[in-house]
Amino acid sequence: MKLQDYLDVSKLTKKNAQLELDELARQIENANSAYHAGDDPILTDAEFDAKKRRVKAIETKFPDLRGLFSPDFQVGAPAASGFGKIPHAVRMMSLGNAFEDRDVSDFVRSICKYLGLAGADDLSFTAEPKIDGLSLSLRYEHGTLIHAATRGDGSVGENVTANALTISDIPREIENAPEVLEVRGEVYMSHADFAALNIRQEKHGAKLFANPRNAAAGSLRQLDPDITRARPLHFFAYSWGQLSSPIAETQFDAIKRLERFGFATNPLTRQCGTVAELIAHYRSIEGQRASLGYDIDGVVYKVDRLDLQERLGFRSTTPRWAIAHKFPAELAWTRLEGIDIQVGRTGALSPVARLQPVTVGGVVVSNATLHNEDYIRGFDSKGTSIRGGKDIRVGDWVQIYRAGDVIPKVADVDLGRRSQNTVEYDFPTKCPVCGSPALRADGDAVRRCTGGLICDAQAVEKLRHFVSRAAFDIEGMGAKQVEQFHADGWIKEPSDIFTLEDRFGRGMQQLKNREGWGEKSAKALFEAISKKRRVELGKLVFALGIRNVGEVASRDLALHFKVWDRLVEIVDLALLAAIAYRKADDAATRERIAAVQGSRRARISEVRKSALAEADVPKASQAAWDELVELDGLGPVLALSLCDALSNCEERAAIDRLIAHLTILSPEDPVADSRVSGKTVVFTGTLVRLKRAEAKKQAESLGAKVAGTVSKKTDILIAGEDAGSKAAKAAELGVKIMNEDSWLELIERG
DNA sequence: CAGCCTCGAGTTCC
DNA sequence: CTCGAGGCTG
Numbered sequence: 001m002k003l004q005d006y007l008d009v010s011k012l013t014k015k016n017a018q019l020e021l022d023e024l025a026r027q028i029e030n031a032n033s034a035y036h037a038g039d040d041p042i043l044t045d046a047e048f049d050a051k052k053r054r055v056k057a058i059e060t061k062f063p064d065l066r067g068l069f070s071p072d073f074q075v076g077a078p079a080a081s082g083f084g085k086i087p088h089a090v091r092m093m094s095l096g097n098a099f100e101d102r103d104v105s106d107f108v109r110s111i112c113k114y115l116g117l118a119g120a121d122d123l124s125f126t127a128e129p130k131i132d133g134l135s136l137s138l139r140y141e142h143g144t145l146i147h148a149a150t151r152g153d154g155s156v157g158e159n160v161t162a163n164a165l166t167i168s169d170i171p172r173e174i175e176n177a178p179e180v181l182e183v184r185g186e187v188y189m190s191h192a193d194f195a196a197l198n199i200r201q202e203k204h205g206a207k208l209f210a211n212p213r214n215a216a217a218g219s220l221r222q223l224d225p226d227i228t229r230a231r232p233l234h235f236f237a238y239s240w241g242q243l244s245s246p247i248a249e250t251q252f253d254a255i256k257r258l259e260r261f262g263f264a265t266n267p268l269t270r271q272c273g274t275v276a277e278l279i280a281h282y283r284s285i286e287g288q289r290a291s292l293g294y295d296i297d298g299v300v301y302k303v304d305r306l307d308l309q310e311r312l313g314f315r316s317t318t319p320r321w322a323i324a325h326k327f328p329a330e331l332a333w334t335r336l337e338g339i340d341i342q343v344g345r346t347g348a349l350s351p352v353a354r355l356q357p358v359t360v361g362g363v364v365v366s367n368a369t370l371h372n373e374d375y376i377r378g379f380d381s382k383g384t385s386i387r388g389g390k391d392i393r394v395g396d397w398v399q400i401y402r403a404g405d406v407i408p409k410v411a412d413v414d415l416g417r418r419s420q421n422t423v424e425y426d427f428p429t430k431c432p433v434c435g436s437p438a439l440r441a442d443g444d445a446v447r448r449c450t451g452g453l454i455c456d457a458q459a460v461e462k463l464r465h466f467v468s469r470a471a472f473d474i475e476g477m478g479a480k481q482v483e484q485f486h487a488d489g490w491i492k493e494p495s496d497i498f499t500l501e502d503r504f505g506r507g508m509q510q511l512k513n514r515e516g517w518g519e520k521s522a523k524a525l526f527e528a529i530s531k532k533r534r535v536e537l538g539k540l541v542f543a544l545g546i547r548n549v550g551e552v553a554s555r556d557l558a559l560h561f562k563v564w565d566r567l568v569e570i571v572d573l574a575l576l577a578a579i580a581y582r583k584a585d586d587a588a589t590r591e592r593i594a595a596v597q598g599s600r601r602a603r604i605s606e607v608r609k610s611a612l613a614e615a616d617v618p619k620a621s622q623a624a625w626d627e628l629v630e631l632d633g634l635g636p637v638l639a640l641s642l643c644d645a646l647s648n649c650e651e652r653a654a655i656d657r658l659i660a661h662l663t664i665l666s667p668e669d670p671v672a673d674s675r676v677s678g679k680t681v682v683f684t685g686t687l688v689r690l691k692r693a694e695a696k697k698q699a700e701s702l703g704a705k706v707a708g709t710v711s712k713k714t715d716i717l718i719a720g721e722d723a724g725s726k727a728a729k730a731a732e733l734g735v736k737i738m739n740e741d742s743w744l745e746l747i748e749r750g
Numbered sequence: 751c752a753g754c755c756t757c758g759a760g761t762t763c764c
Numbered sequence: 765c766t767c768g769a770g771g772c773t774g
Binding site: 110209210213214217218315317342344345346348350352363364365366367368369371372402403406407408409446547548549550551552553633 | 755756757758759761763764
């Protein structure tokens with residue numbers, strides 16, 4: 001039969017299509033396994049390819065059958081990004097790190113503290129090797145794999161289903177599974193397979209991979225699943241995301257359960273009852289490291305009981321109930337050839353070491369961060385020594401390691417090999433880009449360029465921040481593109497992005513004549529820009545790049561103020577109070593310095609208080625300032641940054657020009673209704689049944705705002721034992737006061 | 751006010 | 765990923 005006829009699906013009924021898809025899936029799967037097992041191929045490449053194309057043809061005709069097994073899953077996915085995006089139903093977190101035994105006992109101690117346990121006797125843990133690969137989340141519904149997603153930024157991953165299906169450790173169907181089961185684990189490549197792959201790559205004149213991790217990552221992120229199939233990848237399951245029903249009561253049993261579902265799990269997973277046992281297992285794994293046949297970079301410890309894991313919950317990016325105990329970093333000596341200065345978005349001058357290239361932990365390193373001038377000098381501003389007080393000089397032999405196996409840093413300097421004619425590094429006091437003075441604020445570790453937006457470096461960095469993933473995230477407009485557009489004078493400030501198409505009228509013409517741009521990509525870019533004219537308030541605030549106002553603070557501001565105009569109104573109003581606060585704070589700082597010199601006791605808060613009282617700030621302004629400062633997580637420093645940014649004429653004008661192009665969306669309240677949603681609560685005194693942090697987390701998950709101090713805006717004060725001044729103030733203000741038990745009762749009923 | 755815990759800002763290499 | 769520093773807790 002001709003291929004063309006084989007791909008003709010016009011006469012196919014939906015019912016037959018379903019049956020045929022299943023059959024094709026089976027055949028392709030079998031061919032796949034045979035391929036993996038090294039058996040004789042069941043299908044020729046052409047046959048294999050034809051079957052895949054028929055699947056695609058059928059799925060195009062019956063889109064609702066699409067998905068389960070499409071060898072090219074992202075039919076119709078945007079071509080620019082390559083892979084479709086998949087939001088994770090449950091965020092994929094990273095892990096906190098321990099480097100020394102001490103950190104492990106600290107970890108256990110903090111868990112006990114959080115749970116209110118006197119000792120670790122009742123706790124037990126699992127310990128397993130930390131595989132050095134890339135994490136993958138597999139979603140099964142009714143026992144069938146429906147997609148596989150990379151970690152991405154933790155919230156949204158990339159759809160690599162087609163590639164995951166070529167990995168023999170990943171079953172397509174599992175039995176007796178909950179309706180929804182997301183299995184998480186690590187994709188990796190063995191040492192042997194890595195070596196063989198590089199030999200093949202070399203033979204074909206292709207690029208060699210630096211290490212198995214990169215090889216595995218490169219292989220999984222192939223647009224053509226056939227290439228992935230030819231790369232021998234493996235998968236260890238160690239965790240899970242969304243579950244329609246629990247699969248076990250402990251971490252260890254859950255791993256066993258994953259095994260029964262047909263997943264490979266790491267054979268060195270153990271249960272440990274004490275810190276000593278954890279460390280012993282760590283040493284044992286460390287001893288076997290070289291003979292495992294795959295890369296690991298540490299050992300992961302997790303609280304075994306899942307109910308406790310749930311109680312412990314998560315910090316912003318890491319779970320409280322797990323930690324990665326890392327192996328010591330690899331070290332390498334090389335020569336420091338020079339020191340360059342980079343200028344960041346906030347004007348920070350950051351020194352970067354230019355090194356004679358050296359291999360550290362499987363990667364060739366030629367740059368390393370030097371942090372700031374104190375780090376180079378070997379002493380911080382308080383006179384505490386860094387690296388034993390050894391300064392770093394151009395020409396020195398320096399020892400390099402990759403902090404957390406990622407960021408290259410200087411660990412040590414070999415003074416014995418320092419040549420006579422080296423000189424101490426002279427940190428610039430002028431911005432190397434714009435020549436403005438670079439000043440170091442009192443007590444600040446960084447020196448900053450004072451040029452503001454005059455400084456090209458700052459302008460570019462601000463633009464890069466504006467288009468970054470957590471901000472406007474414009475597809476086709478990454479760091480490289482804004483840099484280029486800025487260099488051409490096409491984009492000077494964020495608002496220029498939205499006039500790019502108009503301003504150049506024939507912008508399309510101009511753009512598509514430029515190298516790397518065609519008509520299609522230019523059109524796609526303008527479309528992508530247009531799409532972002534509707535923007536969520538929090539993203540907008542973050543994108544502005546106001547100092548000290550990051551992703552979290554922006555989101556909190558958005559949740560509180562809901563609309564842009566309201567936020568601006570309050571910040572504008574707060575300006576007078578902000579000025580008064582700064583003056584009072586400066587006075588307090590001067591007082592402190594004088595007090596330290598005169599060995600008197602400093603009473604900073606009182607100096608500040610009295611200075612503020614004298615300032616006589618208008619009531620409305622003070623109220624606005626208080627509203628900002630009393631927001632949970634915000635304080636005077638952030639509030640000052642906000643006021644500064646919005647009261648600066650040029651900056652404000654640029655912002656106004658920008659928002660003229662935008663439709664600003666109010667944030668959706670992330671929490672469903674509960675009895676306490678929207679209420680502001682304050683905890684005080686000693687809580688008996690819950691620890692403070694736990695109570696706070698729980699209240700927030702129910703939509704309540706947790707504040708630190710009682711004010712008129714407080715709805716409920718939860719008073720534990722020995723509640724003091726806060727309870728008195730609440731009574732004075734007529735705020736509702738509850739004890740811990742009635743609070744718990746209230747939220748449990750809700 | 752000291753000691754956490756988080757967040758923000760800066761960084762490298764693929 | 766790490767450092768420094770802001771903000772909160774006790």
